[in-house]
Amino acid sequence: MSFMQPTSANKTLPVKITGYTSLVDVLEYAAQGETGYNFYDGRGRLGDVLSYASLRDQAKVLARKLLGLGCERGDRVGIIAETEPMFHRFFFACQYAGLIPVALPAGIQLGAHGAYVGQVRRMLKSCGASIVVAPDSHANFMAEAVQGLDLLMAGKQAEFDALPEAEVDFVPPAADAPAYLQYTSGSTSFPRGVEITQQTVLSNLVEIARYGLKLTAKDRFVSWLPFYHDMGLVGFILVPLIGQLSVDYLGSRTFAMRPRLWLKILSDNRGTISSAPTFGYALCAKRLRPSDVETYDLSNWRAACVGAERISPEPLQEFADILQPAGFDQKTFVACYGMAECVLATSFSPLGEGLKVDVVDRDLMAATGEAKPYKGDVLSTSYYVDCGKLLPGFEFAVIDENGEALADRHCGHIHLKGPSVMRGYYRDEESTRKVLSADGWLNTGDIGYRIGDHLVITSRSKDVIIIKGRNIWPYDLEVLAQQTGGVKLGGVAAFSVSASGEEEQAILVVETKERDEQKRQLIIEGISKSIHAHFGISVLIDLTPRGTLPRTSSGKLSRSQSKQDYLARQTLQKVQQSAVRITESQSA
Amino acid sequence: MKLSTKKVAGELATILxxxxxxGWVDTPASKQAITPETNMVSNLQMDSFQVMEFMLEVEDHYDVAIDLESLSNIQTILDLAGVVIAAHSE
Structure with a gap:
């Protein structure tokens, strides 16, 4: 009886990061070594091993089968992206066949059957997919999602494996041919697929590998991030590939159930690079027992990247403190900034230095946008994590409302330009024009300031609500609320609030003329239920009389003004409550 | 052994x-009493990580595996009890 072994490090194949023209090229080189992908199951046991060599062979066979279906170059292939070898096989089969893979979400929320099916269906329609494949666990959801769509084939992996191979020669893709579409950060009502070409993805991979992470042959990746996110797909499938390095995967659901397995695998396999949004580190720290810490050796972990949402230093410090006895050094944290529109990463804080927190005068910043360093001279402060220097291929500008460049330490809109910027949103010129200028500048939607050549982000995508690493568009929440009985069209404003260091909380201010307390409660419950079913998040709902939501001069609802009004009401309430308490204590 | 829906729902309410x-779930809603009729989606608003962790406890307790499709159709504790019983008799 032989036990499965995870792939090792390469013994002789030299690390080669540059000189490729397509992802196929990158895989062909990596396939000459011994490294690859390892999949751990729900109990943390090694379930599947997919070496780069085996992936190359399997992907080629599958590519011929897909081409046998009669698809044409550039056709889209939707892949429900579970953490299984299936995803890699289909992704790279598409690369060989000249098809465009599209990773589809695989996360299922409690009671969210209809919402999930609807989301997948909208994405398939948006990209005009010809082929869809699902793991067995998602086959029925897929069957519902594709009903009535004009497809060449939708099926399970085994059904594709049973197809005959076409006798075709692979044609290498052009540098400007799309490598994949990514549907991570967009409205679910109107999904937008970021179109990334071969040269665009290679440009970012090379920069991440060389300058961001400075990969060496000794590195080993560990991840639980889903492949339908840029951090999972690019960060933990493609970056390891371009460095010919091995990766150990844990499913995202497994991580949610047993977060400690993440650290166990890092320890057992001497992982050196792993990433998570802040909440991932926080969740793990919460569940750790002292007896676990004793068994871990995390001294090999050299880059613990943090990104995808606003970086909060406190939970990370807590994580580092708890795991210090296991050899985890807080200098391991690397702050990252990026977005799918730039493939993955645009900046990394310097390796081995830990998080650098910039403490500024909060009142001055709120009043003027100036991020003046705190010198013990003011009462209220805010702190932001320095996201480091931009990767060398990027230029950045921090500009004001009028498009004028701002000086150091002044908050403004962050714009980026460089070879890793997307071509646009797939078949969506209007959305593309809104964010991408004719001369190639991408308006990130994020707000921040510069300190020399370092970038500090103060808020991500002005309107976007980010909860547990997921981007949620206020518009989607508003649409759901408006579909609830008793709520008028246009009478809802969604935004999020966050106290310093705490997670964002989504707020919905809803106009209603209902005065009956019981009926008001029903409205609140109806909206909460619908939003929870679609997004798996809890929202605070604030009912307000008809006609009280603030509007701009053109009659458009103002979310930022709604938020300010809401915060003012909250403050007023607190003042009134404390006044009541004072009165009560005085009369007592 | 056949499990009764009522009994399992009662046990699940206790486990939940x-x-x-x-203390993982610190929302006002979570302070309310849990009954078989409690709707975990609209009444409790547990986030996806809390749901998965709770499901793990349920799976371990009954030694069953809850598939994604069943999960996607569960709203109340009673629904969950039905899924547990179906999985148990497999």
Whole structure:
């Protein structure tokens, strides 16, 4: 009886990061070594091993089968992206066949059957997919999602494996041919697929590998991030590939159930690079027992990247403190900034230095946008994590409302330009024009300031609500609320609030003329239920009389003004409550 | 052995109440009493990580595996009890 072994490090194949023209090229080189992908199951046991060599062979066979279906170059292939070898096989089969893979979400929320099916269906329609494949666990959801769509084939992996191979020669893709579409950060009502070409993805991979992470042959990746996110797909499938390095995967659901397995695998396999949004580190720290810490050796972990949402230093410090006895050094944290529109990463804080927190005068910043360093001279402060220097291929500008460049330490809109910027949103010129200028500048939607050549982000995508690493568009929440009985069209404003260091909380201010307390409660419950079913998040709902939501001069609802009004009401309430308490204590 | 829906729902309500007491779920809604009719989606608003962790406890307790499709159709504790019983008799 032989036990499965995870792939090792390469013994002789030299690390080669540059000189490729397509992802196929990158895989062909990596396939000459011994490294690859390892999949751990729900109990943390090694379930599947997919070496780069085996992936190359399997992907080629599958590519011929897909081409046998009669698809044409550039056709889209939707892949429900579970953490299984299936995803890699289909992704790279598409690369060989000249098809465009599209990773589809695989996360299922409690009671969210209809919402999930609807989301997948909208994405398939948006990209005009010809082929869809699902793991067995998602086959029925897929069957519902594709009903009535004009497809060449939708099926399970085994059904594709049973197809005959076409006798075709692979044609290498052009540098400007799309490598994949990514549907991570967009409205679910109107999904937008970021179109990334071969040269665009290679440009970012090379920069991440060389300058961001400075990969060496000794590195080993560990991840639980889903492949339908840029951090999972690019960060933990493609970056390891371009460095010919091995990766150990844990499913995202497994991580949610047993977060400690993440650290166990890092320890057992001497992982050196792993990433998570802040909440991932926080969740793990919460569940750790002292007896676990004793068994871990995390001294090999050299880059613990943090990104995808606003970086909060406190939970990370807590994580580092708890795991210090296991050899985890807080200098391991690397702050990252990026977005799918730039493939993955645009900046990394310097390796081995830990998080650098910039403490500024909060009142001055709120009043003027100036991020003046705190010198013990003011009462209220805010702190932001320095996201480091931009990767060398990027230029950045921090500009004001009028498009004028701002000086150091002044908050403004962050714009980026460089070879890793997307071509646009797939078949969506209007959305593309809104964010991408004719001369190639991408308006990130994020707000921040510069300190020399370092970038500090103060808020991500002005309107976007980010909860547990997921981007949620206020518009989607508003649409759901408006579909609830008793709520008028246009009478809802969604935004999020966050106290310093705490997670964002989504707020919905809803106009209603209902005065009956019981009926008001029903409205609140109806909206909460619908939003929870679609997004798996809890929202605070604030009912307000008809006609009280603030509007701009053109009659458009103002979310930022709604938020300010809401915060003012909250403050007023607190003042009134404390006044009541004072009165009560005085009369007592 | 055949499990009764009522009995399992009662047990699940206890498991969930215990789970919520551990303090992971700190929302006003979580302070309410858990009954078989409690709707975990609209009444409790547990986030996806809390749901998965609670499901793990349920799976371990009954030694069953809850598939994604069943999960996507569960709203109340009673629904969950039905899924547990179906999985148990497989």
């Amino acid at each position: 109440a215990e789970y919520l007491k551990k």
